Amino acid sequence: MTAPKLPGHPHIAYRGNELFVEGVRLSDLAREYGTPLFVYSKAAMLAALAAYQRGFAGRQAQICYAMKANSSLGVLQVFTQAGCGFDIVSGGELERVLAAGGDAKKVIFSGVGKTRTEMRRALEAGIGCFNVESEAELEVLNEVALAMKRRAPISIRVNPNVDPKTHPYISTGLKGNKFGIAHERTLATYQRAAALPGLQVVGIDCHIGSQITQEDPYLDAMDRVLDLVEAIEAAGIPLHHIDFGGGLGIDYNGDTPPAADALWAKLLAKLDARGFGSRQLMIEPGRSLVGNAGVCLTEVLYLKPGEQKNFCIVDAAMNDLPRPAMYEAYHQILPLAPRTGEAPMWDVVGPICESGDWLGRERTLAVQPGDLLGVLSAGAYCMSMASNYNTRGRAAEVLVDGARAHLIRQRESVADQIRGEQLVG
Numbered sequence: 023m024t025a026p027k028l029p030g031h032p033h034i035a036y037r038g039n040e041l042f043v044e045g046v047r048l049s050d051l052a053r054e055y056g057t058p059l060f061v062y063s064k065a066a067m068l069a070a071l072a073a074y075q076r077g078f079a080g081r082q083a084q085i086c087y088a089m090k091a092n093s094s095l096g097v098l099q100v101f102t103q104a105g106c107g108f109d110i111v112s113g114g115e116l117e118r119v120l121a122a123g124g125d126a127k128k129v130i131f132s133g134v135g136k137t138r139t140e141m142r143r144a145l146e147a148g149i150g151c152f153n154v155e156s157e158a159e160l161e162v163l164n165e166v167a168l169a170m171k172r173r174a175p176i177s178i179r180v181n182p183n184v185d186p187k188t189h190p191y192i193s194t195g196l197k198g199n200k201f202g203i204a205h206e207r208t209l210a211t212y213q214r215a216a217a218l219p220g221l222q223v224v225g226i227d228c229h230i231g232s233q234i235t236q237e238d239p240y241l242d243a244m245d246r247v248l249d250l251v252e253a254i255e256a257a258g259i260p261l262h263h264i265d266f267g268g269g270l271g272i273d274y275n276g277d278t279p280p281a282a283d284a285l286w287a288k289l290l291a292k293l294d295a296r297g298f299g300s301r302q303l304m305i306e307p308g309r310s311l312v313g314n315a316g317v318c319l320t321e322v323l324y325l326k327p328g329e330q331k332n333f334c335i336v337d338a339a340m341n342d343l344p345r346p347a348m349y350e351a352y353h354q355i356l357p358l359a360p361r362t363g364e365a366p367m368w369d370v371v372g373p374i375c376e377s378g379d380w381l382g383r384e385r386t387l388a389v390q391p392g393d394l395l396g397v398l399s400a401g402a403y404c405m406s407m408a409s410n411y412n413t414r415g416r417a418a419e420v421l422v423d424g425a426r427a428h429l430i431r432q433r434e435s436v437a438d439q440i441r442g443e444q445l446v447g
């Protein structure tokens with residue numbers, strides 16, 4: 023078999039017959055750290071970030087990495103050192119930003135269910151902005167801020183009601199979604215916010231969904247948001263920044279999302295045309311910064327050929343890579359050292375006791391037990407969604423930087439898992 027080229031993954035490539043991330047041979051990492059193992063390319067993350075930075079050259083723009091895509095400290099460190107802020111969705115994520123050396127002033131706090139405790143902690147830390155998602159949340163945040171003798175900087179997340187044309191579970195900007203304030207309620211909500219003494223209105227925010235592969239939803243959402251900005255400012259409420267959220271897709275399986283710089287060239291042309299070109303801009307990309315920087319390494323445990331299906335049972339599972347089970351998502355699966363010979367069709371499945379525990383269906387692979395496979399596009403929404411189901415410890419993680427590999431998370435032990443549990447008596 024000739025080793026395939028990996029067009030969507032410039033930092034992951036076969037050299038001879040072995041798969042490498044940057045200058046590091048993946049089978050060496052699997053041997054050293056065991057499997058399942060997540061491996062991330064620092065160069066791939068920085069290249070993905072650079073596409074946005076090129077797009078915003080000469081503009082006032084803050085990139086806030088939406089860290090729920092991958093919140094490991096070693097990954098956050100890469101982005102904070104590159105000047106990014108962070109979009110967080112919980113108090114736990116704020117603590118991670120601070121632990122990674124991030125700047126609280128560059129943190130924006132999204133999410134529909136912020137607790138009073140989380141609000142207090144975020145105010146104490148001095149975050150840049152709360153993205154408020156409901157009228158009820160406005161009132162609570164106002165109370166919390168007043169009790170602390172503070173003013174909470176806020177923007178309101180508006181729901182532009184555009185279809186991002188993605189999976190329904192990751193579509194967030196339609197009327198039937200739980201996110202944001204309905205377009206029609208926006209002005210009234212801003213007027214209420216402006217009247218509350220514990221709040222300071224600083225911006226407006228939207229985020230329409232995830233794994234978006236077309237430009238139109240972004241252009242439409244921008245028009246809808248700018249209409250609102252005009253109406254809000256006409257009512258005497260100035261907005262310092264406009265936050266266009268995240269959501270740009272990546273190439274999992276021949277998907278062709280626009281490049282970040284090309285997309286922003288179009289969006290900035292629209293902003294310029296509508297007279298908002300010099301406004302402070304914010305964006306919240308997650309998946310597009312880390313998704314294709316990651317590979318999950320796994321070992322083939324057993325082959326189980328059958329009458330209807332052949333199963334290739336590997337040591338990674340839905341607790342490590344939840345996206346196939348959750349969204350029937352596709353991840354490319356490649357041998358770390360392709361072998362010649364017969365390549366039958368396999369369903370690649372994990373050891374978990376659920377029929378939903380599959381990583382890839384109907385994959386042609388020449389494999390034998392003991393072989394190592396790489397599950398690609400595993401940098402986003404994999405480790406950060408990993409669980410301990412079946413009392414499986416979460417995988418270890420390695421960050422590759424050129425020829426060097428840094429362990430950024432140890433494999434979770436059973437002792438780690440049961441810490442905090444106790445018997446009755």
Ligand SMILES: *Cc1c(COP(=O)(O)O)cnc(C)c1O
Pocket residue numbers: 088090091109111132133229231232233267268269270306307308309310
């Ligand atoms: C998840 C999320 C993002 C990032 O989405 P991606 O598709 O990973 O870019 C940005 N903003 C908010 C509010 C989110 O919830």
